[in-house]
Amino acid sequence: MPQELKITMLGHRGVGKTSLLTAMYEQFDNTIGEADLQLTPDPESSALLQERLGELKALLNDFEATGGLEGTENPQSFKFGLGKFGTQSSLQLIFQDFPGGYLDGKDEEFVKKVMHECVAVLVAIDAPALMEANGKWNDLMNRPKQICDVFKRNYGDLKEPRLVIFVPMRCEKYLQNEEDTKKLLHNIKDKYADLLKFFSSENLLTKVACVVTPVQTVGTVVFSRVQEIDGRPHFHFRKNSHDAGYSPKDSDQPLRYLLSFLLKLHLDTKWGVFNRIRRWLGWDDYLKEAVRKSAFQCKSSGGFSILQGKDRFEIKK
Structure with a gap:
């Protein structure tokens, strides 16, 4: 059986x-x-x-659309085998999703268990809520204070390395030029300042790596x-042309950073042979080289940034 690695996604309902x-x-x-890898x-x-892919593509049926996919009502685990193309998987990635309402205390024990087990956390950010009207809708949609509190409750006694990936979603408008990308990064650092301050504390500075990957x-x-309808925002989006098709960009970057982080952790002996995460990693030589190749395509400019723990991704060619 392939070794398992768990990743969770944090974000309130509707952020994507x-x-x-x-x-x-x-x-x-x-x-x-x-890199000849197979997922x-x-x-x-x-x-x-x-x-869900069909639903995403259906958003393009009209020139103007609102929102995205409906959020999940129950916890869901998405399981992927990762390995050499055409062979059995040597690593299993489990992405744990759960309703945004769980952040309101609906099932605190479930959230605690997930945060303890997962080596990485993807923090999904609704970019229009963050950027438009001076962030008027950010607290309502993205709940940065609430996200910070989740980490404070669960990372206070952290013993092992973790990766936190801030992922701005629906951010096409804010990646058009250098000025816009700088503003996107600035707003993330500003609105999540309390959380970043927590991550930079003495106990967590060497354990938590943080990146931004739009x-x-x-x-x-x-x-x-x-x-605005009944006090809630309804964000509208338009296609950049009438015949525009589904063409996501940079959706590989969170996974590239995740694999780079894991490979570096696997190669870094300073965490010792008894480190739980290192024991999970049953890497074979092929997987190590494929991930190494992929890691060199991690972006770090144009809206992408390593906020903390740059050494966690430094892998020699």
């Missing part, structure tokens, strides 16, 4: 967690697949992701306007 995972899976062969979902994950989950739509 399922859209992110769908885009990551759908684009894998065109991105990380060049194979189990039957249940495959069926659900195919359904993902354009559709790629051909841009934010156009916001409509």
Whole structure:
């Protein structure tokens, strides 16, 4: 049986967690697949992701659309085998999604268990809520204070390395030029300042690596306007042309950073042979070299940034 590695996704309902995972899976062969790696979902994950992919593409049926995919009502585990193309998987990645309402205390024990087990956390950020109207809707949609509290409750006694990936979603509008990308990064650092301060504390500075990896989950739509109804925002998006198709961009980057982080952890002996995460990693030589090749395509400019723990990704050629 392949070794298991667990990753969770944090974000309140509607910020795009399922859209992110769908885009990551759908684009894998065109991105990380060049390293001759194969990502194979189990039957249940495959069926659900195919359904979600159809829903994402359907957003392009109209020139203007609102929102994205409906959020999940129950916890869901998406399981992927990772290994050499055409062979049995040597590593299993398990992405744990759960309803945004769980962050409100609906099932604190479940959240605690997930945060303890997962080597990496993807923090999904609704970019229009973060960027538009001076961040007027950010607290409502992204809940940065609430996200910070989750980490404080669960990372206070952290003993082993973890990776936190901030993933701005629906961010096509904010990646058009250098000025816009700088503003996107600035707003993330500003609105999540309390969380980043917590990560830079004495106990966590050497354990928690943080990166920002924007993902354009559709790629051909841009934010156009916001409509307020009953005190809640409804974000509208328009296609960049009438015949635009589904074309996500940079959906490979969160996974590239994750694999780079894991490989570095596997190679770094200072954490000792008894480190739990290192014991999980049953890497064979081929997988190590394939991941090494993939890691050199991690982006670190144009909206992408390593906020903390740069040494966690430094892998020699």
